[in-house]
Amino acid sequence: MDKIQILARYMPPDAAPLIGRWIDYFKCEFKISRGRSSKFGDYRPPFDGKGHRISVNYNLNPYAFLVTTVHEFAHLHTWNEHKHKAKPHGAEWKNNFKKMMQPFFEKDVFPADVKHAIVRYLNNPAASSCSDLNLYRSLRLYDNPKESIHTVEKIAVNTLFKLKDGRVFQKGEKLRKRYKCVEVATRRIYLFSPVAEVEVVSSNQ
Known part of the structure; x- marks a missing residue:
């Protein structure tokens, strides 16, 4: 080929x-x-x-x-x-x-x-x-859909989500262009791009 x-x-x-x-x-x-x-x-x-x-x-x-x-x-x-x-x-x-x-x-x-x-x-x-x-x-919009993957801007405030490395965060308020999110284990604050891809953590996990 x-x-x-x-x-x-x-x-x-x-x-x-x-x-x-x-x-x-x-x-x-x-x-x-x-x-x-x-x-x-x-x-x-x-x-x-x-x-x-x-x-x-x-x-x-x-x-x-x-x-x-x-x-x-x-x-x-x-x-x-x-x-x-x-x-x-x-x-x-x-x-x-x-x-x-x-x-x-x-x-x-x-x-x-x-x-x-x-x-x-x-x-x-x-x-x-x-x-x-x-x-x-x-x-x-032209990506193949991935059921478990969402962008940060599409999930509700206070929703728990995790990254590929397993770290879990809670979504907070929007600060200018990015979202203020708290890492659950350390309580440290991180800023996430609206289009960062994350996996939502259900409440029974």
């Missing part, structure tokens, strides 16, 4: 040929990675005899996978042009990200709601697509 066929399993099929050409053109090692809760993708510049390296989480929905892939290729393109002189998510990267998204708009690979959210995001792209709540929510 060639790389375009493999890529088409993870992103909108019409986008796969162009991404395949980018991999060849930039001589990039492109890896479909295990799921990582801390990031959707990663770019590493040439170092110690290795060339450009990009990894994207395998468990993203096709639209999130493509947005993340373009995000990381924009880092690669910016590094080629400016090396370490450009900030990681500065004006140079933002301009490249905008330009590199355009062919996928022309191919009409995104649903209307996701395209609208991307256009809004492109007006001032943040460091991560998941740090833009509007874009993150739009992309998440």
Whole structure:
């Protein structure tokens, strides 16, 4: 199976040929990675005899996978042009990200709601697509539903929830952009993103 066929399993099929050409053109090692809760993708510049390296989480929905892939290729393109002189998510990267998204708009690979959210995001792209709540929510609508998983903003105040590491928290009030939550075991206070994915703990657990 060639790389375009493999890529088409993870992103909108019409986008796969162009991404395949980018991999060849930039001589990039492109890896479909295990799921990582801390990031959707990663770019590493040439170092110690290795060339450009990009990894994207395998468990993203096709639209999130493509947005993340373009995000990381924009880092690669910016590094080629400016090396370490450009900030990681500065004006140079933002301009490249905008330009590199355009062919996928022309191919009409995104649903209307996701395209609208991307256009809004492109007006001032943040460091991560998941740090833009509007874009993150739009992309998440296309995830496969997970019955036990909820986002913090969708559960009621005082609800108990747990993280993958087993720690249990109680949801509190919203402070500006984040929710104040108390870890049950230590009574320490943590601030959670509205779109943080958590598992609700039922009262009889």
